[in-house]
Amino acid sequence: MKIAIGTKNPTKVNAVKEAFSIFHDVTFFALDVSSGVSPQPITDEETIHGAINRANNALLEAVAEIGIGLEGGIVETNMGIFLCNWGALAASNEDVIIAGGSRILLPDEVGRAVLAGRELGDVMDDYTKTHNIRQNEGAIGIFTNGLVNRTEMFTELSKLLLGQYLYQTNKKGAGL
Numbered sequence: 222m223k224i225a226i227g228t229k230n231p232t233k234v235n236a237v238k239e240a241f242s243i244f245h246d247v248t249f250f251a252l253d254v255s256s257g258v259s260p261q262p263i264t265d266e267e268t269i270h271g272a273i274n275r276a277n278n279a280l281l282e283a284v285a286e287i288g289i290g291l292e293g294g295i296v297e298t299n300m301g302i303f304l305c306n307w308g309a310l311a312a313s314n315e316d317v318i319i320a321g322g323s324r325i326l327l328p329d330e331v332g333r334a335v336l337a338g339r340e341l342g343d344v345m346d347d348y349t350k351t352h353n354i355r356q357n358e359g360a361i362g363i364f365t366n367g368l369v370n371r372t373e374m375f376t377e378l379s380k381l382l383l384g385q386y387l388y389q390t391n392k393k394g395a396g397l
C-alpha cells in the first residue's frame with residue numbers, strides 16, 4: 222500500500238509512519254505539496270482546508286492509495302488564542318476523512334504576534350530563544366513541559382484518521 226504524506230516536516234512524517242505501523246506492507250512518500258491556504262492558518266476552517274488540500278495533492282502527486290494532510294493553525298476565541306491542529310485522509314473514490322487534534326491556550330503575547338502576521342514557528346523560536354521548534358517538540362511540547370510533543374500529537378491525530386477510514390471501509394465491506 223502506498224501512503225503519500227503532504228509534507229516533509231519530520232514530526233508529521235514520523236507520526237504518520239507510527240500510526241500506519243499496524244500494516245506490514247506499506248511504503249511512504251513524503252512530498253512538499255501546496256496547502257492552498259496561508260503558511261499560518263488563523264481559523265479552524267482555514268486549517269481544515271489546508272489539511273484537506275495537502276491530503277488530496279499528495280494522493281494525486283504520488284499516485285498513492287491514501288493521502289494524508291496534517292496542518293497546524295491558531296484560533297481566536299473569547300477564552301483566548303488556541304493552537305489548533307487538523308488532519309485529513311484522502312483515498313480515491315472515498316469521501317475525505319477529517320479529524321481534529323489537540324488545542325491548547327497560547328500565551329497572549331505569542332497568539333497576538335501570530336494574529337499580527339507572523340508564523341507560530343518563528344514566534345516560538347524567538348520566545349524560547351531556540352531554533353526550529355516546529356520540526357522538534359513544537360509549541361505543544363514547550364507549553365506542556367515536554368509531556369506531549371508535536372510528533373505524539375500528530376500520531377494520535379493520524380490514528381484518528383486511519384481508524385475512521387478502517388471503520389468506514391469495513392462497514393462498506395460488511396454491506397451496512
Ligand SMILES: O=P(O)(O)OP(=O)(O)OP(=O)(O)OC[C@H]1O[C@@H](n2cnc3c(O)ncnc32)[C@H](O)[C@@H]1O
Nearest residue numbers: 228230260261292293340341342354355359360361
Ligand atoms: O512543512 P510544513 O508541513 O508546512 O510544517 P510546519 O511546521 O510549517 O507546520 P504547519 O504548516 O502545519 O503549521 C502552520 C504554522 O504553525 C506553526 N506551528 C503549528 N504548530 C506548531 C507547533 O506545535 N510548534 C511550532 N510551530 C507550530 C508552523 O511552524 C507554521 O508556522
Ligand SMILES: [Mg+2]
Nearest residue numbers: 256260261293
Ligand atoms: Mg507550514
